[in-house]
Amino acid sequence: xxxxxxxxxxxxxxxxxxxxxxxxxxxxxxxxxxxxxxxxxxxxxxxxxxxxxxxxxxxxxxxxxxxxxxxxxxxxxxxxxxxxxxxxxxxxxxxxxxxxxxxxxxxxxxxxxxxxxxxxxxxxxxxxxxxxxxxxxxxxxxxxxxxxxxxxxxxxxxxxxxxxxxxxxxxxxxxxxxxxxxxxxxxxxxxxxxxxxxxxxxxxxxxxxxxxxxxxxxxxxxxxxxxxxxxxxxxxxxxxxxxxxxxxxxxxxxxxxxxxxxxxxxxxxxxxxxxxxxxxxxxxxxxxxxxxxxxxxxxxx
Amino acid sequence: xxxxxxxxxxxxxxxxxxxxxxxxxxxxxxxxxxxxxxxxxxxxxxxxxxxxxxxxxxxxxxxxxxxxxxxxxxxxxxxxxxxxxxxxxxxxxxxxxxxxxxxxxxxxxxxxxxxxxxxxxxxxxxxxxxxxxxxxxxxxxxxxxxxxxxxxxxxxxxxxxxxxxxxxxxxxxxxxxxxxxxxxxxxxxxxxxxxxxxxxxxxxxxxxxxxxxxxxxxxxxxxxxxxxxxxxxxxxxxxxxxxxxxxxxxxxxxxxxxxxxxxxxxxxxxxxxxxxxxxxxxxxxxxxxxxxxxxxxxxxxxxxxxxxxxxxxxxxxxxxxxxxxxxxxxxxxxxx
Numbered sequence: 001x002x003x004x005x006x007x008x009x010x011x012x013x014x015x016x017x018x019x020x021x022x023x024x025x026x027x028x029x030x031x032x033x034x035x036x037x038x039x040x041x042x043x044x045x046x047x048x049x050x051x052x053x054x055x056x057x058x059x060x061x062x063x064x065x066x067x068x069x070x071x072x073x074x075x076x077x078x079x080x081x082x083x084x085x086x087x088x089x090x091x092x093x094x095x096x097x098x099x100x101x102x103x104x105x106x107x108x109x110x111x112x113x114x115x116x117x118x119x120x121x122x123x124x125x126x127x128x129x130x131x132x133x134x135x136x137x138x139x140x141x142x143x144x145x146x147x148x149x150x151x152x153x154x155x156x157x158x159x160x161x162x163x164x165x166x167x168x169x170x171x172x173x174x175x176x177x178x179x180x181x182x183x184x185x186x187x188x189x190x191x192x193x194x195x196x197x198x199x200x201x202x203x204x205x206x207x208x209x210x211x212x213x214x215x216x217x218x219x220x221x222x223x224x225x226x227x228x229x230x231x232x233x234x235x236x237x238x239x240x241x242x243x244x245x246x247x248x249x250x251x252x253x254x255x256x257x258x259x260x261x262x263x264x265x266x267x268x269x270x271x272x273x274x275x276x277x278x279x280x281x282x283x284x285x286x287x288x289x290x291x292x293x294x295x296x297x298x299x300x301x
Numbered sequence: 302x303x304x305x306x307x308x309x310x311x312x313x314x315x316x317x318x319x320x321x322x323x324x325x326x327x328x329x330x331x332x333x334x335x336x337x338x339x340x341x342x343x344x345x346x347x348x349x350x351x352x353x354x355x356x357x358x359x360x361x362x363x364x365x366x367x368x369x370x371x372x373x374x375x376x377x378x379x380x381x382x383x384x385x386x387x388x389x390x391x392x393x394x395x396x397x398x399x400x401x402x403x404x405x406x407x408x409x410x411x412x413x414x415x416x417x418x419x420x421x422x423x424x425x426x427x428x429x430x431x432x433x434x435x436x437x438x439x440x441x442x443x444x445x446x447x448x449x450x451x452x453x454x455x456x457x458x459x460x461x462x463x464x465x466x467x468x469x470x471x472x473x474x475x476x477x478x479x480x481x482x483x484x485x486x487x488x489x490x491x492x493x494x495x496x497x498x499x500x501x502x503x504x505x506x507x508x509x510x511x512x513x514x515x516x517x518x519x520x521x522x523x524x525x526x527x528x529x530x531x532x533x534x535x536x537x538x539x540x541x542x543x544x545x546x547x548x549x550x551x552x553x554x555x556x557x558x559x560x561x562x563x564x565x566x567x568x569x570x571x572x573x574x575x576x577x578x579x580x581x582x583x584x585x586x587x588x589x590x591x592x593x594x595x596x597x598x599x600x601x602x603x604x605x606x607x608x609x610x611x612x613x614x615x616x617x618x619x620x621x622x623x624x625x626x627x628x629x630x631x632x633x634x635x636x637x
Contacts, residue, residue, distance in 0.1 A: 035411050065604030096598060102410035103355045107553060108597050110546055121583045234422065234542060241415050274426035278419045285416055286404055 005144045007263045015259025016159035020214030022239040022251040023166060024207030030183055030246030031161060033067060033205040037109040038089060039211050040233025041116035045085060046212030047219040048124045049077040054131035054220070061133050066203050070134040074220075086208025090201050098200070120299050121226055127222040135220035151221065158217055162210060163179030166248055169206070179203060185245075197198070238281040244294030253292060303485075307414075311561075315338070322463050328428035330459040332571050334531050337470040339363075340567030341524035344477055345517035346552040347563050352489040352510060354409065358417030359548050361424050362521025365397055366390035369522070371441035372434060381529050383445035383465060390526030391519055394556035398518020406511040409496075418542050428537035440536030443529045466527050470564070473523055478562045480516060489513055550589060555597055556603025566604055 025039045053073050057063050064204055065073075089112055097105045127225045138150035170176040181189045182199050215232075239258050243250025265276045284291060320632050322330060342363045349356050369390045380386070405416050428435040435441065446453070448465045480486055488509040491499045496506045529535045538544065555566020596603055 035415075093594065093598075093613035101353065103350075103353055103414070104597060106355060106357075106411060106414060107549060108594065110549070111590040111597065114586040114593070117589075118584050118587035118590075126583070230543065234418070237415055237418060241412070241419075244412065271430035272426070275423060275430070278423045278426065281419045282404075282416065282423065283417070285408075285412065289408065289412065 001142055002144070002146055003267060007147045007260075007267050009143070009146070009148055009152075010266070011062075011256075011260035012156050013239065013259070014262050015256045016156040017214070017218060018235060018239045019159045019252055019255035020162060020218070020258055021211060022236045022243075022255055023162060023248055024210035025236050026205040026240040026243065026246055026251040027166070027210075027248055029240070030248070031179055032094075032200055033102065034094060034098065034105040034109065034239075035102075035245070036094075036207070037106065037233060038112040038116060039109075039207070039236060040229035040231075041113050041120070042082065042208045042211035043084060043215040043232045044120055044224075044229035045116065046215030047224045047298040048083050048120055048215075049131065049212070050074045050216030051129035051131040052124060053077045053226045055134055058133055067133060067137055070137075072224035074216040075213060078216035079209055081212035081216075082209030083205055085201045085212070087201050088206040089208075090204040094204070095197065095200070101277040113233070117226070117229065120229075126226050128225040129219075130223040132220050155217065155221075159213075161224050162214075163248075163252060167211075171250070175199075176204060232288060236279050237276065239293050242284045244288075244291030247291075247293035250291060250293030318467060319464075322460060327459040330463045331531070332575060333568065334459070334463045334466045335528060335570040337431060337564065338467050338524050338527035338531060339548075339571070340564040341470055341473055341527070342521045343524075343548050343551045343555065343567055344474065344560060345520035345524070346548045347555070347557055347560070348489070348513050348517050349476060350483070350518070350549075350552055351486075351557055352492045352513060354510065354514075355409035355414045355549060356417045356517065356545070358419070358421035358542060358545050359517070359521050360540045360542065360545040361401070361417065361421040362394040362398060362518045362586040363525035363528070363544070363548070364421070364424060364428065364535075364537070365394045366522030366525030367443070367535040367539055368428065368441075369393035370526055370529050371436075371443050371535045374443060375436070375441050381444070381446040382450070383448045386443075386445055386530060387469065387523065387526040390529070391523045393610055394427040394522025394525070395515060395519040397522075398515045402511050402514040402518070405512055406507055418545070421540050421542055421545055425537055425540035425542075435537065438537060440534055442534050444533055446532050446536040462531050466531060469527065473520060474560055475562065477516075477520070480513075481560055485509055485512060491617065547589075550593055554592065554603055556605030558602055558609065562603060562605035565608075569604065579582060 021039075021043055024042075025036060028034060028036050028039070047259050049252075054070050057065060057073060058067060058070065061067075068251055093108060093112060094105065097108050135149065135151045138154070140147045140149045141153075142148075170179060178189070178194050178199050182194070183196060186196055189199075233256070239254040240251055240258055241254075242257060243252070243254030258280065261280060265273045269276075288294070312395045322333075325333075342359055345362070346356050348358050367390065373389060374386075378389075379451075401420060405413060405420075408416055429437060448461045451461055453461050488499065488504055488506075491504075492506055492509060499506050499509075525539065528539075551566045551570045552563060554570060555562035555564075573588075574585070577588055600607060603611075
């Protein structure tokens with residue numbers, strides 16, 4: 001009984017974390033047909049920014065502002081990183097390779113990823129940042145005889161809010177309509193007067209904000225150290241390819257699958273927690289080459 | 302005329318590589334040896350890149366070749382002859398590539414890349430966690446006592462390793478050269494341009510990609526095995542996806558224009574790494590990323606095409622496109 005509760009709670013926690021980091025990646029792919037390896041760096045930058053802001057404003061756990069404001073600070077820090085770094089990367093670098101097939105943009109974003117890794121080291125050093133004030137402040141509660149931190153229960157809420165916002169933006173706004181038309185056909189959209197490059201910039205910025213905000217909110221749960229971007233991007237790859245690249249609902253399904261599977265693995269076969277994720281990814285790709293929700297590609301001669 | 306001069310340059314280069322080493326210090330020999338070994342892995346990546354397939358997981362074969370040897374030695378494999386060990390590692394990855402290739406040859410573009418990442422990460426997680434088999438994070442020592450029958454001592458081991466790797470690498474490069482100039486090599490170039498047209502002409506795209514993939518896997522295993530024997534120690538990091546990313550980096554850095562380009566790229570890369578890492582460890586990745594950006598945006602042919610352009614200018618020849626040359630940049634064939 002206890003074990004089941006732990007597996008479900010951890011699974012939901014993993015799933016929300018995975019959804020937060022994958023949603024932006026898959027959205028950017030859907031719009032631009034670019035798999036952004038630097039997505040992990042945006043997550044890392046957001047995490048560093050969040051941890052650094054909390055530690056600066058509340059040194060030693062107390063500061064001039066009430067501690068509850070730390071959540072607002074985390075959110076704003078993530079948004080700031082997303083809207084500054086995201087459009088910068090897109091305008092200066094990614095735009096130049098957007099029509100050079102799939103491989104070149106992949107390698108280009110890998111280059112950006114390498115550069116941003118060291119940018120983080122230069123900005124924040126190589127020591128770890130532990131800003132657990134927003135996390136420990138909420139304490140723990142007892143759920144079915146298992147003591148569980150409240151902050152970890154709130155993270156799924158954040159993921160749900162993010163999913164809801166994305167649904168709203170894509171389905172209920174003018175920007176969303178334009179995005180859908182660009183996804184359906186870039187050239188026809190341009191011919192109809194859609195400013196495709198601008199849609200790209202906004203879509204990329206939206207994905208970047210998602211990555212950075214999730215980084216900021218996950219930072220209080222564990223120490224922020226150099227190299228966190230690497231682990232994140234590789235997990236996000238697995239989740240998005242399982243769900244189908246370009247599909248936000250797919251990312252949600254993929255996140256739930258991977259999250260629960262990993263929670264079970266950690267409980268039962270702890271030595272295979274990474275293995276099951278990639279084995280699942282390989283298996284799904286072998287059965288459904290474009291993932292669970294991936295569309296068919298139009299082949300043009 | 303051109304071919305004759307090329308051949309002369311080639312023989313001159315080979316003579317230098319054969320004659321100079323006895324006068325070089327041990328660390329430099331070691332660096333060159335490792336660069337040649339890793340260059341073979343890069344060569345495999347290049348052969349696939351020529352068909353527009355990016356193997357972001359070639360560490361699977363690099364680590365696979367090395368660990369085939371390491372695990373065999375740990376479990377009491379009786380032979381300590383380097384040639385036999387390297388043959389074992391290469392044979393293992395050839396079989397591995399023949400199996401993995403059955404699945405992966407169906408994929409293109411990002412999905413090919415992602416699936417290769419998945420396979421190498423599966424190997425990585427297994428090497429990390431199956432301590433009884435792989436020794437976990439500590440890795441396994443790999444020691445060969447004879448090289449083609451030659452006993453080694455502390456003084457001669459680097460030199461013997463150098464010649465051992467040089468000869469095998471030269472043979473492998475020659476094989477790759479012949480393959481690149483064969484119908485298979487030309488098919489891969491045609492697939493790069495437009496694979497549907499290749500199918501319409503009656504050639505099997507799947508078969509061409511499968512064969513190239515198996516060859517690339519064999520080259521990866523050979524490179525991994527040679528690295529293992531030279532370095533004397535292996536660890537699971539060899540299978541981590543960022544190592545594979547480095548191979549893709551060196552492939553584009555050297556250029557896709559020639560089978561020699563990966564070797565040149567690899568040697569330059571190892572030198573730069575050696576110095577850059579000592580000089581400033583915190584900006585090493587930034588340097589890598591910056592160079593990669595410059596190559597993609599401004600010099601898609603890599604080092605090789607710069608070298609060719611220079612040679613052409615010195616001879617006052619127009620920089621024409623020779624047959625063995627290809628650039629990364631292309632006109633989008635799919636209309637979008």
